[in-house]
Amino acid sequence: MANPYKLARRAADELREESGYDNYDIAIVLGSGWREGAVALGTPTNVIATSSLTGFVAPTVAGHSGQILSLTIGDRRIALVAGRVHLYEGNTADQVVHPIRTVIAAGASKVVLTNAAGGIDPSWTPGTVVMIRDHINLTATSPLEGPAPPKGYGSRFVDLTDLYSARLRSAASKAVPELAEGVYAGFRGPHYETPAEIVMARAMGATLAGMSTVLEAIAARHLEAEVLGLSLVSNHAAGVTAGHLNHLEVLEAGQSAAASLGTLLTRVVPVL
Numbered sequence: 543m544a545n546p547y548k549l550a551r552r553a554a555d556e557l558r559e560e561s562g563y564d565n566y567d568i569a570i571v572l573g574s575g576w577r578e579g580a581v582a583l584g585t586p587t588n589v590i591a592t593s594s595l596t597g598f599v600a601p602t603v604a605g606h607s608g609q610i611l612s613l614t615i616g617d618r619r620i621a622l623v624a625g626r627v628h629l630y631e632g633n634t635a636d637q638v639v640h641p642i643r644t645v646i647a648a649g650a651s652k653v654v655l656t657n658a659a660g661g662i663d664p665s666w667t668p669g670t671v672v673m674i675r676d677h678i679n680l681t682a683t684s685p686l687e688g689p690a691p692p693k694g695y696g697s698r699f700v701d702l703t704d705l706y707s708a709r710l711r712s713a714a715s716k717a718v719p720e721l722a723e724g725v726y727a728g729f730r731g732p733h734y735e736t737p738a739e740i741v742m743a744r745a746m747g748a749t750l751a752g753m754s755t756v757l758e759a760i761a762a763r764h765l766e767a768e769v770l771g772l773s774l775v776s777n778h779a780a781g782v783t784a785g786h787l788n789h790l791e792v793l794e795a796g797q798s799a800a801a802s803l804g805t806l807l808t809r810v811v812p813v814l
Contacts, residue, residue: 546636546685547692549597550643557621557648560590561612565649568814569621570807571641573657573754575774575799577607577624582804583811586611592625597640599633601625610645615811621645628753629681630732639685639761646765652710652814653762656772659726659752660735660779662744666722667775669799671806673714674706674771675723677756678748681730685761700764707768713813714770718806724749726773728756740779751779770814772806774799 558564572580592598592608601608608625623641627633642653659672666672686698715721727743729735731753735743743751750773762769 544597545692546597546640546643547695550640550647553596553598553640553644554647556595557590557610557644560594561588561610563612563619563648565619566612566621566645567618567650568652568654568811569623569642569645569650570654570811571623571626571656571758573626573655573774575658575776576656576803578800579803579807580622581800582808583615583620583622584613586613586622588612592641595644597637597644599627599637599640601627602631603628610641618811620811621648621650626754628732629683629730629757630753635683635685635687635757638757642758642761643765646762646767650767652768652770653758654770654772654811654814655755655758655762657752657755657774658776659750659773660740660777661749661775662727662740662751662779663724663749664778666749668777669802670722670775671803672722672724672750672773672775673711674726674750674755674773675711676706677726677728677759677771678743678746679728679756679760680743681728681756683757685757686764691764696764696766698764700760702760702763705759705763705769706771710768710770710814714810717809717813724773726750726752726755726771729753735779750775770810772810774803
């Protein structure tokens with residue numbers, strides 16, 4: 543089995559060489575719908591297909607294309623990671639978090655994880671953006687499973703008390719006071735949750751449900767990056783309303799919210 547940390551270092555070297563960026567400051571993973579909004583951050587200086595980088599697997603989900611876009615905002619060098627991959631595509635936890643480990647190995651000390659999520663709180667209508675305060679990992683796996691991290695890396699028993707950085711959340715709240723906060727329940731998917739599962743998640747304290755983010759956040763924190771999580775509520779979770787769920791609805795919600803997501807990113811990213 544290839545050492546995932548070694549693969550990430552190799553991919554980071556390739557990313558730096560292809561992009562011309564010696565180092566990155568912030569990485570932003572673009573979840574469903576967020577790619578359209580990220581256009582507001584500016585024109586990328588280059589776009590790299592992740593297929594050209596070591597260890598990356600191709601996304602198979604509509605709306606996800608495998609690319610890393612590089613741009614500069616002020617004196618901040620930004621990597622936009624488009625093309626998230628998921629456990630439900632048949633990937634391992636290491637493959638899911640490989641993009642995160644790569645951009646952190648390329649220097650990013652702050653990671654913004656965006657996603658589209660089902661709203662468990664009925665007061666959040668589709669189009670609402672919620673900042674993740676904490677998560678519940680219901681995927682039954684971890685990117686830290688398996689052999690212990692090699693010498694030079696932190697213990698696999700990483701403390702997740704401040705997983706979603708209080709400092710970054712405070713900065714984002716000052717920039718966008720209307721941002722709500724919530725707890726994200728990460729399911730494995732690919733099927734949507736049953737109404738009973740949403741009742742369970744609500745009883746556990748979750749206010750959002752989705753199929754990504756949690757493994758990436760754990761991997762980022764293990765590598766000592768600060769994490770900010772942002773969820774676009776694309777639909778009400780199963781059973782919250784009488785409606786049925788479909789992936790097209792998620793994509794349409796992202797497209798409808800593109801302008802507001804772009805405005806939010808232009809307000810948040812400069813203060814991180």
